[in-house]
Amino acid sequence: MRMFRPCMYFVSLFFLLPACQINNTLFSSIAPAPTPIALPAPAENPVSYAEEIRPILEKKCVTCHSCYDAPCQLNLEGAEGLLRGAFRESIYGGARTEAMQPTRLGFDEQTISGWRERGFYSVLHAENKQSEALISSMISLAKQFPFPANSKLPDSIELGISRKNQCASSEKFTDYAHEYPLSGMPFAVTGLSDQEYSLLAGWVKQGAVIPDEPVILTSDEKKVIEEWEMFFNQNENRNKLVARWLFEHLFVASLYFPELEGAPRFFEILRSSTPSGTDIEPIVTVNPNDDPMGPFFYRLRPITGSIVHKRRIPYPLHQEKQQRINALFFNKPWPMGNLPGYSYTERANPFVTFVDIPAYARYQFMLDDAEYFVRTFIHGPVCRGQIATDVIRDHFWTLFQDPESDLFVTNTAYQREAIPLLAMPGQNDNLLKMGKNWLHYLKRHNDYQALRQNQYVSQQPQGASLAHIWDGAGKNKNALLTIFRHHNSASVVGGLVGDIPQTLWLMDYPLLERTYYELVVNFDVFGNVAHQLLTRLYFDVIRNGSEHNFMRLMPAGQREAILHDWYQDLGKLKFGIVYERIDDESPSAEIFTTENPKQELAHRILARFQSVNTMPSDPLNRCQNSNCSRPDEPQWVQSADAALSNLAARPAAGLSGIKQLPEVTFIRVTNEKNERTVYSLLRDRAHSNVAFILGEELRYQPEKDQLTIYPGITGSYPNFIFDVPVAQIGEFVTLLGNAEKMEHFEYIVETWGIRRTHPQFWEILHDFTAWQSERQPLIAGIFDINRYENF
Template sequence: MLPRALLYACLSFIAPLMAAEPISYSRDIQPIFTQNCVACHACYDAPCQLNLGSGEGAQRGATKLPVYDGTRTEAQATTRLFLDAHGAEAWRRKDFHSVLDAQGSQAALMARMLELAHEAPFEPNAKLPDDLDIGINRNNQCALPTEFDAFARKNPQVGMPFAVTGLSEADYQTLQRWLAAGAPVDDVTLKASAAEAAQIAEWEAFLNAPGAREDLVARWLYEHLFLAHLYFEKGEAGHFFQVVRSRTPSGKPVDPIATRRPNDDPGTEFYYRLTPIQGVIVHKTHITYPLSAAKLARVKQQFLGSDWQLDAVPGYGAQRRANPFETFAAIPPQARYQFMLDNAEYFVRTFIRGPVCRGQIATDVIRDNFWAVFQDPQHDLYLTDPQYRAEATPLLAMPGQLDEIGDLLGLWRNYRDKRNEYEDLRLKAYADAPAPDWSHIWSGNDNALLSIFRQHDSASVRKGLLGEVPQTMWWLDYPLLERTYYQLVVNFDVYGNVSHQAQTRLYFDLIRNGAEQNFLRLMPADSRQAILDDWYQNSGKLKMWLDYQGIDTRSPTALLLDESAPKQHFAEGLLTHFQTLNARPDPINRCTGAHCHRPDLPEELQHAEQALSRLASKPAGGLKVIAQLPEATLLRVELADGKREVYSLLRNRAHSNVAFMLGEELRYQPNLDTLTVYPEVLSSYPNFLFNVSASEVPAFVTAMEQVKDAKAFEKLVDRWGIRRTHPQFWQYFHDLTAHIRETQPVEAGVLDMNRYQNL
């Protein structure tokens, strides 16, 4: 052991050397951004479009132009990182300004924003000032360097990190030293491993194979996988890839073609390429899809295993975008539908996740919780009846390809009438088909049963039947599933104008209604109208009269259901018939006996879940605390041995109907709200977090049951809540991601805190 004097001498010699060591962006800076900044500064909804998930994003900087603008009359230019421009100078030409460069004698904009927060920290675990706007719709001023002094005088509490516990002193000093040194960024690019590269070569060879059939199949697959975070069998942990259209063939550096939509004309010869996804993985854009040798063999058999013919590959254009059923008519529809069913969770996730990151266009047309099942391909008339398919295909075109403001109503009426003509054709065709029974519901794998939970402008999708029996259920056939995907994913342009966005929203309302009406075919004929009336109460009846096709109240179902409560009886039958496919049994929300907890848990967790079940599936009229809770609350339960479990408490808001674009608050039925309690992180956007020891969970639940107003709820938050200003906020917040990584490692990504509330 060194004498103390000699130890101090060594440290005094080493310290200056450590201080003089150059700061590495990849080693020293990106981890600080990932820990403290990416939770807000990622995706299109990053304030001022400042994306700090990569060096490229940090160097791109910020802009005053928002991505989300529901009132613009003209589509705006796209500003997608890694695609629409490359390098800082290219982004300057697109009106992005640097946050890293010093301006004369003034420090860099980022340095000044960090200093503003560092000089005025918030009181630990206290509520933020009421006049500090932290909502996602706040007006981000995005001050230029020349505007900063006036901005700071007017807004002294909006330094960075914004409205949250500040940086540690060490991290603050590291960032300031890096910025003072000119903010150098070393280029660290994720590369495929040897095993991944071999599989990439096989997939690229398949996607770029010569031949008209091969060309059309590759195009359809690209349009269905362009949003995916692809990962390979025996690939490296944390390695994900995306498929792009590139000007360069396999073996050369990828040169992506930046079209507005994936089904726009690329304008030049191109090749499908798989390229690594760069930057920090964030949960809200992380929609995973597995690739393997077995998957490749299945895809080849599905699409090219039969002897279908194609004379010429269709071109591009508005009509091709509007009706993919015509564009890809040559590909057997059985192959298309089965491909989507095999990974149905992925496709339903794409409807409401991904780079859009603020999905109210999709989510305000759905209820806060519902289940989705799929029509078996052998009983889908679009697949099995060529004559019906030929009559239906022209009627399946979707709006949004033309965005003239003046003709919005005319465009909408045209597509609404086509859709209703299709529904009439469909109703008559299925009236002559065999009555549906359990075999008509697809049961091919554990993607067959899905649960969807909406939280205002976001939503989550999970395999299995979670939560209480919901008010609505969807039964999706191929035309419904494919139209939803094209309307909300392929054809949707977040940079589009108000006409495009309105047409998208209005048509998705018709798709939802179609999925609900299809489900009604499973119910006894005499009960269908009453169920439909429950879904479309009050103003919903007007919408049914104006826009929806009538339902079949005569054709029978082959399911033997209790006519006094057919939907409940159907749900019970679904849980019984598909028990082996139900990926997530849920005894907390649907307790059928004395033990309302998962089996094989430590005793202290059994007691905790038994207590939590008292909060589940009870209306807010009797459980007053629901009125105080945000939509996605996380509960972290600490065990005596240091381990922990994480539960989601999702507030399911009730509405008289979800049939209109505006006035949602007028249709809100707060006394009917309920909570779903489930042991998993069920949202990319936590609204609040409680931390409770397992032994205190019964007391926590009792306190929740006793809350009658905001004052009582604030006391509960004071005792167990983790506010934005909590000294260990980031430790607790990122532990949610750690929980996902431990339980579902492929799905892990940094969560978003833009919606974390000031409780």
């Protein structure tokens, strides 16, 4: 114990600081409930779950009740979650000392009785004769006390993902209704219509029958599934090793078969104790690289239920992909030892596990679909990304090192020396050993950074150049990505979007693979505080490594000064103590002629990689002339572009309205023909540094905040929506830009805002999904409103 305290002090001092100021939240007293209104009569005609109830749940319930962050774990994406019911324990209990038992639908229990034994309780059936089904009581409470149209909600209603969910049962509902009369369902939003209420109440009264609806696969689907399962389950050891690597990299994907006709159906890959052609019996492990404890087969299972935006990560399986896998992994012979196991070392270090597979094949496979892999750890799949997001900037560009210039790929001797240093923490979640565990892995990481630096100085004496950056062979647009952080969520889009950011990442194979394993394969959303803290701390040094890689392109003698701008104030303390010291002496192969080398290099990147940049000009955010609009769009859209571009890439010091905006604002612009276009207005919060877990508000630099105008949709969790006629877009932009005070912003909200209580709230929210479905059907889905603001 005497040894533990200094280690924990070290962790708190250099990773948790500054945490000295934590404000207490004061809750307003609950106002008396108004007189309840009469309820519509429950439907008496037979009500169909599939045709009448499922659409209501998708429209007005799934927006909050989906994925792991569904309140009270009431997941309404499909029938299984509705039948399972609710649970009082939150998955996101980051401070828990013990890992919780996983509660994954489709895996951890196969029967409703099994979930009842776990503590889940029904929302469809009353617990006793004196009570009603919870879902009936909840929708009745909301229907009796509706909010005035487009009104601001009372302060007594707590919103946001940090709100304490009460998770009342039907037996305790009377007490809940007395204490929280304005907290029926749908929660704090425009409620059910009379018809929707009548159908839902009638269905529950009729017994809440959910008929079995087995997934019927077409003959073409059965054929292609059989082909892919045969491909994944070949018997030769090389095939088994590659199949394991592929499984660990695709297990979170929404797989689809683009060669089949019609709307795509999505599938997941899992391990089953049963072979192809038989019913799937999942091998249940916490992580995909845990020991299956027996023989298994890779199987493809249909993903059922509603499609929600926040967990849709599509990945295509087609003949071209199979040919690409064969070309990368099997065209050239490579020596193969014994198949690896599932020991601590093999789970903590994938470079040990898959050392026999050529590094080029692994890296190039990931580069081919880099946006997918970055989306897995930036976008999801745990649906609340605080572990990943509080270590990154609000806006940055990501580039990748060319495999031919990656020494880990090309230099076998260096690779052998580096592999033991690339193990990642998080497997051991012992609280008492957390500090010692972290220092062990930190030393390995810094030893690797020093080794890497020496190798690159030796092997590339002229320094790094843009020729060392992967250009997607001139056609693959996965080469350039932009990442946006939205506080506790994030999104990734193709191309270099927005103004030139403060920081840029350059990822090589060890960085990309470690990020994927640390945040996806080895991350356990049900883990305890030690596991989650170690994961967060290691991702911090991964980010720093990506920045160091980019710094090799900067001129010698200026790198340290640039990094100090990225790590201001207390962030500087971590250099020399936590982060490996930057190499500020070896040359860069790039020649600079201005006093702002980062800006100069960014413009050079934009020019050099135009062919693989999905937004090579981005006129809304990087306008170079008076016509700040997309030339291929209709004239009315161009006028909206030009108006909104006046908000982009300007610091808050000269655009006061920024400080009133949340992280993600959706804007719908319509013309007189009821045609519409949409934008995402992204607030990029400036920080003095992102080197610490707590005290983020102490590191804000609000006068430096900027807005990025994204023409389309990015982000799964809109914080607010504006609906603006194109004839009024100029006035909207002017007023928003000058909204110095909250009352100025409230006028904008009253005029164009779509509050939670707006009569057309649901129609307009789901129109954004419809708009994306028309243009990007593979990633379109229902948006989450748990973060929707109360302006």
